[in-house]
Amino acid sequence: MTELDRYALRRTVREAAIRLSRAGIASPDVDARLLAEHLLGGPVLLADGAPEGFVPAYAALVERRAAREPLQHILGAMWFRGLELTCRPGVFIVRPETEVVAGAAVDAARAVAAEQGRAPVAVDLCTGSGAIAVAVAAEVPTARVWAVETAPAAVELARENCERLVPGRVKVIRGDATDPAVLAELDGSVDVVVSNPPYVPAGAVEDLETERHDPDLALYGGGADGLHLPRAVVTRARALLRPGGVLVMEHDPSQAASLRAASRETGFATATTGVDLTGRGRFLQAVR
Numbered sequence: 635m636t637e638l639d640r641y642a643l644r645r646t647v648r649e650a651a652i653r654l655s656r657a658g659i660a661s662p663d664v665d666a667r668l669l670a671e672h673l674l675g676g677p678v679l680l681a682d683g684a685p686e687g688f689v690p691a692y693a694a695l696v697e698r699r700a701a702r703e704p705l706q707h708i709l710g711a712m713w714f715r716g717l718e719l720t721c722r723p724g725v726f727i728v729r730p731e732t733e734v735v736a737g738a739a740v741d742a743a744r745a746v747a748a749e750q751g752r753a754p755v756a757v758d759l760c761t762g763s764g765a766i767a768v769a770v771a772a773e774v775p776t777a778r779v780w781a782v783e784t785a786p787a788a789v790e791l792a793r794e795n796c797e798r799l800v801p802g803r804v805k806v807i808r809g810d811a812t813d814p815a816v817l818a819e820l821d822g823s824v825d826v827v828v829s830n831p832p833y834v835p836a837g838a839v840e841d842l843e844t845e846r847h848d849p850d851l852a853l854y855g856g857g858a859d860g861l862h863l864p865r866a867v868v869t870r871a872r873a874l875l876r877p878g879g880v881l882v883m884e885h886d887p888s889q890a891a892s893l894r895a896a897s898r899e900t901g902f903a904t905a906t907t908g909v910d911l912t913g914r915g916r917f918l919q920a921v922r
Contacts (some may be wrong), residue, residue: 638684643794645680646689650696657700664719665705669695672709675722678694702843714765717772719795723761724787728765731910732830735884735917736769738908742880743774746825753778755848757820757874759811759867764792764804766828771796771803779804779821783813785851812866820874827871830884835860858905861889865896868920872900883918890915 637828638646644846648668653713654662670678673691698708706712713719723917728879739756746754753776760769771779781796783789789808796804809816811831826906833855856862864885870880881902894905902920910916 636683637686637688640681640683641646641682643684643688644678646670646684646692650895653696653887656699657702659699665699666696668705669710670701702775702846703729704843712763712765712769714784715769715773717765717768718797719763719765719768719799719858722787722791724763724849725791726788726853727874728763728830731912731916732766732884733769734910735828735910737881738917738919739766739826739880740772741768741825742882743777745775745780747776750825750861752776754825755820755823756780756826756828757782757817757824758825759870760863760873761792761806761830762788762830766830767792767804767806770801770826771800772830772842777803782809782816784808784810785849786809794918812863812870814870814873817874820881822873823876824874825876825879826880826882827874827879829867829871831855831863832861833864833885833889833895834884835888857893860886861896864889864893868893868897868900868918871920872897872902872922877922879922881918881920881922883910884916885918889915889916893918894920 638717647666651662654665655800659665667678675683704727705728711718712721714728715807741758743754756770756779757778758781761767761783767781769778783792793806834853836858855864857863890907896919897920905920907915908917908919
């Protein structure tokens with residue numbers, strides 16, 4: 635039985651967008667539409683109407699979003715470089731700016747395949763949900779990919795995402811990404827190390843949703859400047875990489891100069907800063 639015709643449905647979604655806008659949601663129109671489509675199972679624009687029970691169910695989802703529960707947690711999904719990954723509370727929600735970081739790692743792996751005619755070896759340190767590892771495996775079909783994560787909930791989710799999206803292509807390891815014993819068998823043989831480690835400086839919380847819903851373990855890099863863990867990742871990457879291998883690591887814009895210097899001190903030959911879509915220095919790219 636239809637509860638709303640197509641016109642009433644679209645009006646309901648518009649009213650929800652107004653509610654979300656008043657609550658301070660940055661993308662109210664998109665969020666209102668995605669919440670509706672989550673219940674409808676298809677695009678709002680193609681729907682003839684909404685089934686019985688839609689209105690109260692939709693209102694409940696809208697109120698959850700208005701209370702600043704992340705959209706990805708409500709939907710159980712997040713999107714990354716054209717892939718739909720499962721999202722779950724307790725695991726870091728991948729951000730749009732990380733797509734650029736993953737793209738740099740993909741380009742480096744593709745270059746190995748094209749120029750050397752062999753399967754590139756890639757390692758994703760601090761993989762979280764597995765988003766970057768999945769992207770590298772999906773976009774570089776010959777790549778052999780390992781992913782390391784310490785948090786049990788994140789390890790479980792990374793394995794789930796990898797097996798669903800790139801079955802058999804990524805080996806997810808539970809362990810400390812900075813521990814020399816983890817993946818020691820790969821030392822000196824890796825072509826690309828990519829990482830989005832915890833790097834937020836102490837007290838520099840990005841926003842209300844981040845503070846409430848992303849785990850501290852995935853946010854704060856340690857120390858007032860947030861650089862304790864990123865520096866350790868640089869050191870571990872240097873050992874993993876072969877000569878000519880590339881490290882790509884996301885960081886806060888304020889950390890660019892410090893991490894370029896740290897990579898050179900660690901033994902990298904070159905170190906540059908890549909920018910995100912807003913032009914901010916967002917990631918380190920260093921050559922072993």
